[in-house]
Amino acid sequence: MLRAARHALAPPRWRASRRASPLTVARPQPAASAPMPSRPVLAVEGLSLAFGGTVAFDAIDLSVRAREIHAVIGPNGAGKSSLINTISGLYAPRAGRIGIGGHSFTRVPTGRLAALGVARTFQNLALFKGLSVLDNVLSGLAEARRAGLAAQLLGLPAARREARAHRAQALSVIALLELDAHRDRLVGSLPYGLQKRVELARALVARPQLLLLDEPMAGMSATEKAEMSGFILAARRSIGTAIVLIEHDIGVVMRLSDRVTVLDHGRRIATGTPAEVQANPAVIAAYLGLDEDEAADVTVGEAA
Numbered sequence: 121m122l123r124a125a126r127h128a129l130a131p132p133r134w135r136a137s138r139r140a141s142p143l144t145v146a147r148p149q150p151a152a153s154a155p156m157p158s159r160p161v162l163a164v165e166g167l168s169l170a171f172g173g174t175v176a177f178d179a180i181d182l183s184v185r186a187r188e189i190h191a192v193i194g195p196n197g198a199g200k201s202s203l204i205n206t207i208s209g210l211y212a213p214r215a216g217r218i219g220i221g222g223h224s225f226t227r228v229p230t231g232r233l234a235a236l237g238v239a240r241t242f243q244n245l246a247l248f249k250g251l252s253v254l255d256n257v258l259s260g261l262a263e264a265r266r267a268g269l270a271a272q273l274l275g276l277p278a279a280r281r282e283a284r285a286h287r288a289q290a291l292s293v294i295a296l297l298e299l300d301a302h303r304d305r306l307v308g309s310l311p312y313g314l315q316k317r318v319e320l321a322r323a324l325v326a327r328p329q330l331l332l333l334d335e336p337m338a339g340m341s342a343t344e345k346a347e348m349s350g351f352i353l354a355a356r357r358s359i360g361t362a363i364v365l366i367e368h369d370i371g372v373v374m375r376l377s378d379r380v381t382v383l384d385h386g387r388r389i390a391t392g393t394p395a396e397v398q399a400n401p402a403v404i405a406a407y408l409g410l411d412e413d414e415a416a417d418v419t420v421g422e423a424a
């Protein structure tokens with residue numbers, strides 16, 4: 121029986137023909153035409169994590185360049201979320217190092233993430249539902265606030281200047297993500313797709329060098345996914361942010377990403393361009409539950 125059944129990654133049409141690669145997705149436009157600088161903003165080396173006896177991932181290398189959109193994909197339980205959670209300091213790895221912007225850590229200090237230029241979103245929404253869109257976006261600048269509480273309460277000039285600058289920054293990202301019309305609405309009153317967009321706005325407001333997106337399109341309709349993909353590209357274009365993207369929709373991944381890393385059972389089995397990865401027998405095998413010889417026999421469609 122195909123193991124694909126356990127993979128939420130494979131849309132039904134991929135399973136229809138055993139001879140069609142689940143990764144065969146036309147790529148309408150290259151995601152990035154500009155040459156990329158070589159220095160990575162994220163350099164993960166030999167990273168391993170276990171929960172007691174359960175290995176979440178092992179000996180993972182991952183390098184993300186400035187302005188790159190780098191997807192991390194893999195079947196359920198492959199270790200994707202655990203990897204992002206470790207990169208953002210929520211979990212302590214048992215081995216390996218994480219380099220961020222010239223600093224190297226065995227465990228990333230979560231309290232310094234914003235200062236390191238890293239922002240993230242979560243698989244499940246983590247917004248202040250009783251606050252407006254604007255206030256939620258402003259909360260993404262809480263760690264950037266320099267004026268002390270007393271200065272803010274007393275309305276001292278430095279605190280007022282900072283508040284004005286932060287508001288302008290928040291309004292600019294709200295405009296970028298086309299949330300202007302909803303600016304003063306309570307987040308809890310918005311449809312789910314818009315709440316995910318607010319979460320993206322909050323992550324972007326501090327203009328991070330590196331953005332970690334854990335399933336930003338989960339639960340979205342095809343139209344909402346297309347919109348969100350456009351906003352992710354706009355963020356990269358306008359802010360220059362490098363993005364690590366965990367996403368189950370392979371079509372989205374293939375269209376958006378510059379490079380893709382594939383995990384399976386906690387191991388990295390491939391890294392390459394979308395075209396390289398979708399032609400890789402080990403990747404096809406992981407998705408279809410075939411051995412590599414069988415996978416080599418699977419028809420792989422051409423990437424544009």
Ligand SMILES: Nc1ncnc2c1ncn2[C@@H]1O[C@H](COP(=O)(O)OP(=O)(O)OP(=O)(O)O)[C@@H](O)[C@H]1O
Pocket residue numbers: 171174175176177194195196197198199200201202203
């Ligand atoms: N907090 C935890 N405690 C114990 N085991 C965990 C924990 N989080 C993850 N795991 C285990 O680590 C492995 C990797 O899980 P992880 O959630 O990172 O995979 P994933 O690729 O993100 O899966 P999915 O696509 O379903 O979200 C799995 O075996 C999972 O059961």
